[in-house]
Amino acid sequence: MGLVSRGAAAAGVGAASAVVRPGPPHAVPHPIPTPPPEGAALGSSRVPGMVLKAFFPTCCASADSGLLVGRWVPEQSSAVVLAVVHFPFIPLQVKELLAQVHQAGRVGLAVLGTWCHRRQEAEESLGHFLEGLGTIFSHEPWLQLCREQGSKLWSCKATRRQVPPCPGAPYEDQVMLVFYDQRKVLLSQLHPPAALPDCLAGDAAPSAGGLAAVFDTVARSEALFRSDRFDDGPVRLSHWQSDGVEASILAELAKRASGPVCVLLACLLSLVSAASACRLFKLWPLSFVWSKLSVCEQLRHRLEQLTLVFSTQKAENPTQLMRKANVLVSVLLDVALGLALLSWLRGKDRIGPLAEALVPVADHVAEELQHLLQWLMGAPAGLKMNRALDQVLGRFFLYHLHLWISYIHLMSPFIERILWHVGLSACLGLTVALSILSDIIALLTFHIYCFYVYGARLYCLKICGLSSLWRLFRGKKWNVLRQRVDSCSYDLDQLFIGTLLFTILVFLLPTTALYYLVFTLLRLLVVAVQGLMHLLVDLINSLPLYSLGLRLCRPYRLAAGVKFRVLEHEAGRPLRLLMQINPLPYGRVVHTYRLPSCGCHPTHPWGSLCRKLFFGELIYPWRQRGDKQA
Amino acid sequence: MEDERSFSDICGGRLALQRRYYSPSCREFCLSCPRLSLRSLTAVTCTVWLAAYGLFTLCENSMILSAAIFITLLGLLGYLHFVKIDQETLLIIDSLGIQMTSSYASGKESTTFIEMGKVKDVVINEAIYMKVIYYLCILLKDPMEPHGISQVVPVFQSAKPRLDCLIEVYRSCQEILAHQKATSASP
Numbered sequence: 007m008g009l010v011s012r013g014a015a016a017a018g019v020g021a022a023s024a025v026v027r028p029g030p031p032h033a034v035p036h037p038i039p040t041p042p043p044e045g046a047a048l049g050s051s052r053v054p055g056m057v058l059k060a061f062f063p064t065c066c067a068s069a070d071s072g073l074l075v076g077r078w079v080p081e082q083s084s085a086v087v088l089a090v091v092h093f094p095f096i097p098l099q100v101k102e103l104l105a106q107v108h109q110a111g112r113v114g115l116a117v118l119g120t121w122c123h124r125r126q127e128a129e130e131s132l133g134h135f136l137e138g139l140g141t142i143f144s145h146e147p148w149l150q151l152c153r154e155q156g157s158k159l160w161s162c163k164a165t166r167r168q169v170p171p172c173p174g175a176p177y178e179d180q181v182m183l184v185f186y187d188q189r190k191v192l193l194s195q196l197h198p199p200a201a202l203p204d205c206l207a208g209d210a211a212p213s214a215g216g217l218a219a220v221f222d223t224v225a226r227s228e229a230l231f232r233s234d235r236f237d238d239g240p241v242r243l244s245h246w247q248s249d250g251v252e253a254s255i256l257a258e259l260a261k262r263a264s265g266p267v268c269v270l271l272a273c274l275l276s277l278v279s280a281a282s283a284c285r286l287f288k289l290w291p292l293s294f295v296w297s298k299l300s301v302c303e304q305l306r307h308r309l310e311q312l313t314l315v316f317s318t319q320k321a322e323n324p325t326q327l328m329r330k331a332n333v334l335v336s337v338l339l340d341v342a343l344g345l346a347l348l349s350w351l352r353g354k355d356r357i358g359p360l361a362e363a364l365v366p367v368a369d370h371v372a373e374e375l376q377h378l379l380q381w382l383m384g385a386p387a388g389l390k391m392n393r394a395l396d397q398v399l400g401r402f403f404l405y406h407l408h409l410w411i412s413y414i415h416l417m418s419p420f421i422e423r424i425l426w427h428v429g430l431s432a433c434l435g436l437t438v439a440l441s442i443l444s445d446i447i448a449l450l451t452f453h454i455y456c457f458y459v460y461g462a463r464l465y466c467l468k469i470c471g472l473s474s475l476w477r478l479f480r481g482k483k484w485n486v487l488r489q490r491v492d493s494c495s496y497d498l499d500q501l502f503i504g505t506l507l508f509t510i511l512v513f514l515l516p517t518t519a520l521y522y523l524v525f526t527l528l529r530l531l532v533v534a535v536q537g538l539m540h541l542l543v544d545l546i547n548s549l550p551l552y553s554l555g556l557r558l559c560r561p562y563r564l565a566a567g568v569k570f571r572v573l574e575h576e577a578g579r580p581l582r583l584l585m586q587i588n589p590l591p592y593g594r595v596v597h598t599y600r601l602p603s604c605g606c607h608p609t610h611p612w613g614s615l616c617r618k619l620f621f622g623e624l625i626y627p628w629r630q631r632g633d634k635q636a
Numbered sequence: 637m638e639d640e641r642s643f644s645d646i647c648g649g650r651l652a653l654q655r656r657y658y659s660p661s662c663r664e665f666c667l668s669c670p671r672l673s674l675r676s677l678t679a680v681t682c683t684v685w686l687a688a689y690g691l692f693t694l695c696e697n698s699m700i701l702s703a704a705i706f707i708t709l710l711g712l713l714g715y716l717h718f719v720k721i722d723q724e725t726l727l728i729i730d731s732l733g734i735q736m737t738s739s740y741a742s743g744k745e746s747t748t749f750i751e752m753g754k755v756k757d758v759v760i761n762e763a764i765y766m767k768v769i770y771y772l773c774i775l776l777k778d779p780m781e782p783h784g785i786s787q788v789v790p791v792f793q794s795a796k797p798r799l800d801c802l803i804e805v806y807r808s809c810q811e812i813l814a815h816q817k818a819t820s821a822s823p
Contacts, residue, residue, distance in 0.1 A: 057661055057731050083731070182661070182732075216733075216751040569747040570727065570735055572658055581659045583729070588747055 058164050058179040059084040060149060061220055061585070063188040066090045066121070067153070069244035073139065074118045074149060075104065075230075077223045082216065083179075085118050085149055086223045088188075088230055089245040097142050099240040103230075111226035119149025119164075140165075147179060158573075162580045184570070186585045188246040190562040191224045192231075194587050195324050197566055197598060217568055217585075271316040279309055304441040304543065305434075311601075312337065328599055331552040336601065340435035340546055347439060348432045357429055361422035365414060368450055372411045375453075379403050382521065391517045399464075399521055403457055410453040437543045444539040451532045458529035459624065465522040466622030468511055475508035526619065550599035554592065561589035643801040645669075646769050651797055653804065661730030663812065665805050667795040668723050672716075672741060684708050717742040721794040726805065730812050731819070734758075734774060736791055748789075750774060752816060756785060758809040760802050770799045772806060 061076075061084060069090045076087040091100055104115045120139055140148045147164040162181035196218055231247045233239050296302045311333045321327035351357055383400035385391070428446070432439040448455075477483055478501070483494040496504070556563050565587045573582040590598075618625055637657040645651050654666040688704030720741040727735040733751040740746075756775040763769050772791045778784035792802075 059732065180661075182729075184732075216753050567749050569737075569749055570729065570732070572656075572662065572664065572727070575658050581662050583732075588749065 117143035
């Protein structure tokens with residue numbers, strides 16, 4: 007574009023506006039005194055003596071000369087340049103564009119100064135012309151950036167026309183240039199998000215602390231970046247999209263398709279949830295069974311998540327959008343892993359041998375338990391047990407075991423069919439398959455659970471009896487009304503019988519304690535195996551895979567902060583810095599974007615667990631869903 | 637303006653402090669830690685491999701030898717990438733903030749930037765750990781309490797220079813902070 011002086015004729019333009027073309031000063035016709043824009047009022051309240059920071063987009067560093075458009079933040083004495091307006095332009099149209107952006111994004115933009123990119127030698131006239139523009143767009147302070155063609159050295163000047171508020175302050179400020187990548191700053195999201203209240207009316211939003219203001223300004227001025235240089239708009243701008251607005255066909259298609267797809271899936275999901283909330287399932291035996299099975303818990307959780315993802319409401323803020331994306335990716339991965347498992351199972355036709363191996367395994371476990379009980383009925387580990395009690399307990403458990411084995415043998419013809427259907431459920435997701443596996447283990451080891459409960463109850467009863475008789479031994483008793491131990495005078499016969507019972511219980515304690523110990527250990531083993539599976543399910547449920555992928559591939563999207571690099575510097579020239587985005591570390595990504603899981607964790611602290619084990623109270627290793635809210 | 641001086645750290649190792657004065661409002665201090673010494677690397681590798689060879693003669697399983705080589709390689713890579721810090725830099729820019737960068741031996745850089753609005757002061761603290769050591773730290777303002785301190789951020793944690801080096805850095809930082817306070821205090 008030639009900067010040689012053109013004719014002064016404002017051809018075909020009304021008297022109220024003057025087309026500003028570059029040229030020698032005398033060619034500018036009738037500079038119209040315009041009322042100062044809102045920017046001037048903001049600019050008057052700034053901190054004197056502070057270095058003025060000019061945030062300049064790297065994409066505009068090679069742009070032609072023109073006007074600088076952006077936002078002035080007086081509290082930090084920083085000017086955020088968003089775009090360069092090129093000649094020729096009509097001042098009124100520039101102001102209209104700024105007003106439009108102000109309405110769209112509620113950010114107060116103004117013309118901050120001039121930008122001069124000298125391509126040839128001796129263009130002093132341009133310099134004077136640019137200074138003259140300061141009278142049309144008055145802004146305090148008026149920034150003047152200048153650059154030689156192909157050189158890395160810039161010169162910056164910030165001048166004030168008003169009388170400085172305190173005497174002795176200079177008319178010119180020191181300027182520091184900070185370059186930033188506009189595209190990355192626009193697309194990135196600061197963590198923690200600067201909590202900006204939505205301003206109700208009026209001018210620019212209350213500025214966030216420090217550098218968050220820069221991010222906020224760029225994000226709100228999206229309306230400014232919508233036109234590129236191929237548009238025939240009234241004002242020609244240079245910004246990051248001026249070479250062509252970024253768009254992707256796939257993204258557009260996905261956006262169009264997502265509407266009807268979401269509606270369809272939302273209807274389906276609401277049908278499913280209505281069916282599951284049907285009154286039939288609330289009847290007592292069924293509701294009890296449903297609440298104990300972890301598959302139902304997992305399915306319910308997945309249903310909730312899918313309802314959230316496919317709801318027709320748009321996400322209100324970036325956090326919700328990330329959550330939706332994370333849930334979708336997690337569900338897709340789950341289904342993919344489940345299908346992989348299914349194909350592996352079907353591939354070599356493993357279901358048949360698996361089903362055939364299951365019954366002998368259950369038999370083997372039952373046999374081992376029988377051996378264990380025989381061992382306990384003898385002299386286990388050299389301990390001498392009370393023969394009679396030993397035989398009673400041993401025979402009782404043996405009979406229970408015998409019933410269990412008969413039950414398993416009754417079920418054996420149906421096992422293969424059941425396993426086939428269970429394998430089919432893996433296409434709902436690996437988590438569902440793991441939950442079913444955990445439930446099957448629970449069902450197959452139900453007898454161990456029963457033994458544990460019997461042993462625990464017996465032991466608990468014994469301990470209660472022992473503690474109350476011990477109090478009697480010492481002449482005290484438990485006051486239920488006052489919930490404390492009080493002294494009490496017993497009769498002689500009460501004392502006699504009490505002491506007798508106490509002795510009996512003490513001598514029977516080792517036998518009961520041993521049975522209790524053995525079955526508790528077995529139960530804890532089973533709980534540990536189930537817990538491991540639940541841990542894996544939880545991991546798949548709650549890991550934010552989309553956020554992790556984003557952090558890996560597009561690290562600037564998740565920003566923990568910024569970092570600066572000092573560029574080539576020469577004495578006498580303004581300081582130049584490059585501002586880059588400091589991405590969030592992986593640990594914090596997981597911590598911030600974790601999905602809420604079912605909450606089926608072992609929740610007891612170790613101390614209370616040991617106490618419960620000692621006193622024989624029953625342990626419920628994970629909270630049921632009903633307790634979670636309590 | 638750039639100059640370099642050598643100091644020593646609290647364990648007696650040699651450190652090199654490079655100071656760059658870009659402008660009256662921007663200064664950078666770069667501390668280079670002693671490099672990974674060949675002697676310690678050889679010692680560790682020999683120990684691990686001798687132990688593996690000893691196990692091999694006991695078990696006659698050649699997997700142990702391959703495992704030892706694998707472990708040594710992974711351990712060295714992990715050490716260079718996550719543990720060994722080559723250089724620590726402090727960049728202080730008036731009215732923007734203070735930036736601390738640690739560069740690891742594998743080239744990885746980890747940066748923290750603290751905005752000037754949050755910085756209360758830069759001080760040298762004393763700590764007693766078998767002997768008295770000094771460390772430079774940045775005090776951050778508490779948004780609730782105007783005179784309180786919300787956090788203490790230590791600087792040069794792996795280089796651990798001695799007091800003479802710290803005093804140089806402290807003086808320069810205080811010059812810039814004094815200017816910053818003067819401009820922010822005036823109405």
